[in-house]
Amino acid sequence: MVRDENLLYREFSLASHRYIKEIKRIGWDQKHVEALTGFFYGIDTDPMCSQEHGDKVVLIYADRYRLDWFNTLGVPGKSFNIRVFHVAAKVEAYVGAKTPTVKHPIAQIDHAL
Numbered sequence: 001m002v003r004d005e006n007l008l009y010r011e012f013s014l015a016s017h018r019y020i021k022e023i024k025r026i027g028w029d030q031k032h033v034e035a036l037t038g039f040f041y042g043i044d045t046d047p048m049c050s051q052e053h054g055d056k057v058v059l060i061y062a063d064r065y066r067l068d069w070f071n072t073l074g075v076p077g078k079s080f081n082i083r084v085f086h087v088a089a090k091v092e093a094y095v096g097a098k099t100p101t102v103k104h105p106i107a108q109i110d111h112a113l
Contacts, residue, residue, distance in 0.1 A: 004063035009055040012062065016040040032073070038083035039066065048090065061090050 004012055020037055043062050048054045065086060072078040 004066065005056075005060045007059060009049070009059060012059055013044060016043070035069075035082050036066075039069075042083060042085060046085075057090065061085075064092075065089055 007015065017040075020033065020040065023036070024033055039062075043058050046054075046058050048057050051057070066082065069080065069082040072080065
């Protein structure tokens with residue numbers, strides 16, 4: 001398996017369509033299918049894609065945010081609507097795209113200020 005952040009943007013886009021098709025086929029709850037469909041649409045249309053490092057930013061963001069969503073799915077007080085983009089996570093993905101060796105870029109930015 002290849003993580004989203006290690007795919008090319010085109011590969012991610014194609015894979016997301018196949019992923020939606022597959023989760024429908026295996027009978028995922030319709031509300032989760034719709035949430036992921038909205039998430040992938042948001043990734044495909046995000047204005048960040050036209051910025052420097054934009055493709056990498058959205059792939060890092062998608063990789064981490066979708067994993068968090070999946071891991072908290074159905075957990076009271078932890079689950080969230082994946083269609084609503086998390087700005088701080090996108091900023092962290094942007095910093096990660098520019099400096100991939102940094103493990104916790106938000107914490108380092110806070111200390112630098």
